[in-house]
Amino acid sequence: MDIFQFWGGDISAASGGDLMTVDGSVRGQQRILRRLLTNPGDYSFHPEYGAGLAQWIGGTVDIPKITALIRGQIQLEDAVAKFPAPIITIQAIADGISCYIKYTDAPTNTVQTLSFNVKV
Secondary structure, three states: OEEOOOOOOOOOEOOOOOEOEEOHHHHHHHHHHHHHHOOOOOOOOOOOOOOOHHHHOOOOOOHHHHHHHHHHHHOOOOOEOOOOOOEEEEEEEOOEEEEEEEEEEOOOOEEEEEEEEEEO
């Protein structure tokens, strides 16, 4: 179980006053987004953690390289099943990239999708 906190949002209190927690498929989605959007080196005790997708904003969008980076990073999460392989689609958009990821959640064996933009 983790604390409920989607990227860019605040932590929330549960009805009993404790911190809201999350498990299951939503926990996996949170962890994938955190990994992909965190810059390598931002966590001082885990300098190799993170894909740093924002580093691709403002430069040449190398779709095969970004796809490989995402594939390698999400396979490090225990929520992502190894088979079938995740489907990752990247598109250049104005001021950023659009990401679509379809994967199988390992704990629940259900298909999950994440769709998000990384923009300036």
